[in-house]
Amino acid sequence: MSSIEKILIRGIRSFEADAGDAATISFYSPLTLITGHNGSGKTTIIECLKYATTGELPPGSKGGAFVNDPKVGYNFCFETAAHV
Numbered sequence: 001m002s003s004i005e006k007i008l009i010r011g012i013r014s015f016e017a018d019a020g021d022a023a024t025i026s027f028y029s030p031l032t033l034i035t036g037h038n039g040s041g042k043t044t045i046i047e048c049l050k051y052a053t054t055g056e057l058p059p060g061s062k063g064g065a066f067v068n069d070p071k072v073g074y075n076f077c078f079e080t081a082a083h084v
């Protein structure tokens with residue numbers, strides 16, 4: 001079985017292209033919880049995982065909506081944690 005240890009998201013939605021390692025999300029076994037305020041980027045993380053594993057873009061993202069737009073803003077703020 002394969003698993004993903006971490007994902008670094010840059011230049012996608014609220015994740016700026018030059019966000020550095022701050023945008024690295026690590027995954028833990030057996031469970032990773034992603035928590036954060038509304039609009040902090042939780043769904044974006046899931047959509048990035050889907051894109052990385054299947055190549056499928058989120059619905060309605062054609063035309064660049066999946067790509068970071070500095071005019072929209074930068075506010076990703078989430079926490080990940082594992083509970084056994």
Ligand SMILES: Nc1ncnc2c1ncn2[C@@H]1O[C@H](COP(=O)(O)OP(=O)(O)OP(=O)(O)O)[C@@H](O)[C@H]1O
Binds near residue numbers: 036044064068074
């Ligand atoms: N093209 C873009 N460029 C920059 N930021 C964007 C872009 N598209 C969306 N955003 C921002 O990304 C954020 C949306 O993130 P997301 O939907 O992943 O958050 P969420 O944590 O899942 O929110 P909720 O809890 O409300 O479902 C919003 O703050 C929005 O302003």
